[in-house]
Amino acid sequence: MSTYIPHISNEPKQRNLRLLEIMDKQLSKMQSFVEYSNKLAKWANDPRAYYDDVKEIIIKLLERALLTLQTELGLDPHAPLNVHHYTDKPYIDAYKNLIHTVYRFRDKFPRDGLHLQCT
Numbered sequence: 001m002s003t004y005i006p007h008i009s010n011e012p013k014q015r016n017l018r019l020l021e022i023m024d025k026q027l028s029k030m031q032s033f034v035e036y037s038n039k040l041a042k043w044a045n046d047p048r049a050y051y052d053d054v055k056e057i058i059i060k061l062l063e064r065a066l067l068t069l070q071t072e073l074g075l076d077p078h079a080p081l082n083v084h085h086y087t088d089k090p091y092i093d094a095y096k097n098l099i100h101t102v103y104r105f106r107d108k109f110p111r112d113g114l115h116l117q118c119t
Helices: 012-027 030-044 052-073 090-103
Strands: none
Touching: 012 030, 012 052, 030 052, 030 090, 052 090
């Protein structure tokens, strides 16, 4: 009896979409938050990551990460997160690294569309 192995596309854009889908799920769980924040930061450190098809997904992943932290910390999801109040939390370092990594490529995002801000 053979084991079914799902087809994984050799197309980089398809692989990236699947990877980003997995990251979205993992960033919503605190037990995998640090690991996947770091993986996303590593992926996002390559300027080739910022092609048009994924720019909106990148923003949504950053929003997902923020919401996960706000939930973990018991904060209002509509209020800004001041990371300086939580320097004793290791997941804050992973989040800051992720934000700073993407922020370095802020010129890849349109000025009149998606907004990427880092405070």
